[in-house]
């Protein structure tokens with residue numbers, strides 16, 4: 001691979017493309033190893049053979065492989081964007097209602113929430129995301145639609161949509177999330193109507209986006225909070241730094257330590273098999289492979305990101 005700049009920041013589109021082409025071959029044996037999420041039919045029927053990656057550099061470079069234009073269920077990756085919205089609305093007041101420590105538990109743990117008296121460990125476990133969504137709804141007259149609009153704006157794609165089937169089955173099977181939300185309400189940490197918060201949460205999880213969309217939508221996090229095209233502030237540089245820090249420490253649930261060890265970048269995963277990774281000051285990388293590991297993270301996705309950061313010689317460490 002031709003490297004134009006040892007820091008990696010100056011790597012050209014062609015360099016990233018050749019790295020992705022190499023990963024596409026290398027990753028094939030991994031695609032069969034994971035288990036597709038089965039808690040709702042719409043996720044259970046996604047073929048395990050699907051694989052895609054897209055890389056967007058803050059210098060305008062773009063590279064992609066596989067089904068990178070095909071929308072998939074972003075699920076918990078949406079939590080990054082609702083967090084950004086809640087911080088915009090409430091600033092540091094948000095931190096009175098949600099913590100900033102890794103959970104070391106599964107993403108939907110109830111036990112931990114009981115020990116910690118209704119203050120979720122961080123905004124990326126389900127309990128924390130419910131509080132964040134409650135905050136967003138309190139400030140947004142358009143309700144859940146505001147979340148979709150934000151995603152369309154950031155990804156520069158007006159076709160991004162709520163997958164109604166996914167949202168409906170999330171609600172039908174969402175007893176665990178409902179338990180978390182009611183528990184938060186009992187502790188006074190959910191201000192709005194529980195059903196409205198759950199409805200918005202299930203819809204944000206159901207948003208369908210492609211790897212191209214996700215990598216574009218996250219680009220402000222690699223660019224000090226600013227839109228790469230216009231230079232306008234999406235969020236402040238400090239908040240971008242903090243969101244990246246939370247992705248680094250909490251973005252892959254109880255597998256976050258291993259991910260930092262092997263991949264070494266801030267990232268957020270979802271049970272749809274997507275992962276969005278950020279290399280601050282350089283690029284975003286989105287990967288999609290529906291087969292999950294035991295922690296609910298894309299098995300081949302994690303491996304592909306490890307190959308990527310290793311091959312380009314760039315991480316936050």
Ligand code: GLN
Nearest residue numbers: 075076107126205270271
């Ligand atoms: N909809 C899923 C849930 O709430 C999202 C979880 C995830 O992507 N980790 O359980």
